[in-house]
Amino acid sequence: MQSDVPGPARRVVRGVARLLAAAGLGVDAYIHAHLADQYDAVAASISQGTLFRIEAAVAALAALLVLVWRRAPADAFAWLVAAGGLALLLIYRYIDVGKLGPVPNMYEPVWFSDKKITVVAQAVTIVTAGFLLLTRTRRAPRGAPPQ
Numbered sequence: 430m431q432s433d434v435p436g437p438a439r440r441v442v443r444g445v446a447r448l449l450a451a452a453g454l455g456v457d458a459y460i461h462a463h464l465a466d467q468y469d470a471v472a473a474s475i476s477q478g479t480l481f482r483i484e485a486a487v488a489a490l491a492a493l494l495v496l497v498w499r500r501a502p503a504d505a506f507a508w509l510v511a512a513g514g515l516a517l518l519l520i521y522r523y524i525d526v527g528k529l530g531p532v533p534n535m536y537e538p539v540w541f542s543d544k545k546i547t548v549v550a551q552a553v554t555i556v557t558a559g560f561l562l563l564t565r566t567r568r569a570p571r572g573a574p575p576q
Contacts (some may be wrong), residue, residue, distance in 0.1 A: 431485060436440070446557040447561065449554075450511075451492040453553040457510075458485045458488035461481040461484040461485040461488065465481035466478055472533050479572050484514060490560070491503075491510040508558035511550075514551050515548065518548060519548075522538055522539075
């Protein structure tokens with residue numbers, strides 16, 4: 430008979446993964462919020478600074494959810510925020526996409542410390558949120574007989 434409750438070691442590992450995912454998202458949120466005013470001049474219909482503020486808010490929300498809600502949708506949201514942010518960072522680092530509708534041309538072919546830190550933070554979140562998603566245990570419905 431298998432227990433529905435994960436062992437203490439499993440809970441500790443998942444708790445550490447949850448903290449690391451939230452920390453990565455927190456760093457992502459802080460850096461985007463900190464840099465936003467420097468990118469307000471890069472604008473089409475919407476400025477890059479505004480997009481940075483949106484990224485900061487979404488990353489902060491994902492960090493909060495991954496810590497507080499502790500459900501698969503929160504873990505998936507954290508993974509998507511980090512993966513989407515990293516994908517866009519790398520695209521705009523290596524490819525001159527140009528202006529896309531209301532989105533300004535955000536091509537910036539340089540590496541600087543805040544960008545490198547953001548890449549590491551997002552990568553940590555991708556790995557840890559992925560771990561959380563892949564190691565979820567299914568619980569038997571209430572009232573179901575043990576197997």
